[in-house]
Amino acid sequence: MAQLSDDCFAFGGALMAVEEAQALILERIPPATGEESVPLAAARGRVLAAPLLAPLPLPLFFNAAVDGWAFRHADLIPGAETALTEVGRIAAGHAPSRGVAPGEAMRVFTGAPMPPGADTAVMQEDVRRDGAAIFIPPGLKPGANARPAGEDIAAGALALPEGKILGPAEIGLAAALGQARLAVRPRLKVGVFSTGDELASPGSTLGPAQSYDSNRFTLLALLGALPVEAHDLGILPDDRAATEAALQSAAASHDLLLTIGGVSTGEEDHVRAAIEAGGRLVFWRLAVKPGRPAAMGLVGGTPVLGLPGNPVAAVVTFLHLARPLVLRLAGALPEALPRFVAEADFTYRKKAGRREYVRVSLHATGGLPRARKFAREGAGLLTSLTQSDAFVELGEDVTAVSPGDPVAVLPFSAIF
Numbered sequence: 001m002a003q004l005s006d007d008c009f010a011f012g013g014a015l016m017a018v019e020e021a022q023a024l025i026l027e028r029i030p031p032a033t034g035e036e037s038v039p040l041a042a043a044r045g046r047v048l049a050a051p052l053l054a055p056l057p058l059p060l061f062f063n064a065a066v067d068g069w070a071f072r073h074a075d076l077i078p079g080a081e082t083a084l085t086e087v088g089r090i091a092a093g094h095a096p097s098r099g100v101a102p103g104e105a106m107r108v109f110t111g112a113p114m115p116p117g118a119d120t121a122v123m124q125e126d127v128r129r130d131g132a133a134i135f136i137p138p139g140l141k142p143g144a145n146a147r148p149a150g151e152d153i154a155a156g157a158l159a160l161p162e163g164k165i166l167g168p169a170e171i172g173l174a175a176a177l178g179q180a181r182l183a184v185r186p187r188l189k190v191g192v193f194s195t196g197d198e199l200a201s202p203g204s205t206l207g208p209a210q211s212y213d214s215n216r217f218t219l220l221a222l223l224g225a226l227p228v229e230a231h232d233l234g235i236l237p238d239d240r241a242a243t244e245a246a247l248q249s250a251a252a253s254h255d256l257l258l259t260i261g262g263v264s265t266g267e268e269d270h271v272r273a274a275i276e277a278g279g280r281l282v283f284w285r286l287a288v289k290p291g292r293p294a295a296m297g298l299v300g301g302t303p304v305l306g307l308p309g310n311p312v313a314a315v316v317t318f319l320h321l322a323r324p325l326v327l328r329l330a331g332a333l334p335e336a337l338p339r340f341v342a343e344a345d346f347t348y349r350k351k352a353g354r355r356e357y358v359r360v361s362l363h364a365t366g367g368l369p370r371a372r373k374f375a376r377e378g379a380g381l382l383t384s385l386t387q388s389d390a391f392v393e394l395g396e397d398v399t400a401v402s403p404g405d406p407v408a409v410l411p412f413s414a415i416f
Helices: 020-027 170-176 215-223 241-249 271-278 313-327
Strands: 036-040 068-070 082-090 104-108 120-123 129-132 134-137 158-160 181-184 188-195 228-236 254-261 279-284 296-299 300-309 340-344 355-361 368-375 391-393 406-411
Touching: 020 120, 020 313, 036 129, 068 082, 134 188, 170 368, 188 215, 188 355, 215 228, 215 313, 228 241, 241 254, 241 271, 241 296, 241 300, 254 313, 271 279, 271 296, 271 300, 300 313, 340 391, 355 406, 368 391
Parallel strands: 082 104, 188 228, 188 254, 254 300, 340 368
Antiparallel strands: 036 181, 068 104, 068 120, 082 134, 129 134, 279 296, 296 300, 340 406, 355 368, 355 391, 391 406
């Protein structure tokens, strides 16, 4: 990926609304360029580098949608059972040897070509037989149980847009269109650092005042659902020179760096100073709780995003800053976080002017699912994520929630 100019992150301002931040990413971050060809079996999770136009229609030919009989709809007697004569059969994968004449029907199977002259099919379980005669009940509409060529997609139509992240459905469509390989964007290389002498990696021996690092592994797991190659870069010590050197070295071999912690104003918070020493720092604080503090800048032309150190705040800011930034840098189309409506089963008050995310469990009812608030609110509570099902999203204009209120829900199962 090309290096970014020093002013592309010059957003300015104090607290920024989520939509404003995401709009600026789309406006000021150029999408990825370059491409490589990969076989379909290796295409899952990659970003399509060019539009895929259908080289042929789907279905390729007029075919039966059921096991049954094909015939001319004009032969049916309105409002009464119609007797037709069976004159042959067509199995899937075989071309018809003849067409159907008036008063005739041909045995067909799902996916088999419709015989010339036929325009409608009847399901076999709806037919009464007597020797070579079949009796078709009234009520079938013209074209019933048959699939025209191009019903799914016409030849030349846009099958998949540039920037689409390829999942099972997209890969299946490409295969149906005869594509053995696809042109995709190169994988975005994202490095992840934790910061702080108080942290130790899982599996190592803890010092007397240390805790095991969790945020780095949470972010690496979140990145696993995005079209990137994520690199674990370890823990930065509380040392300015070492932090500077590590960021500058990593920036040379990565397209994006994510750091966790060390972006506040404390004497042992060195990430901000290290970014300034190696490039340019622009503070970008979201009007979001939990997760307001964040730092964004460039080191050697590589964007660096510093996320807060509290686990829940790190997740929230990742979803709203890192995720859209990653998608843009990777050349992918923007994807809104999935939301649905639930019914609040709690009381809550908040300040106007900022968005808040409340951890909830979801409970099925006869109507909308009920969202029950997690008992505690601390941004450092990892169990609030493992023991909840979703975030309730409370917009900037909301100041209070009462039981029974409709609320927007971001389900963990779809965003993690």
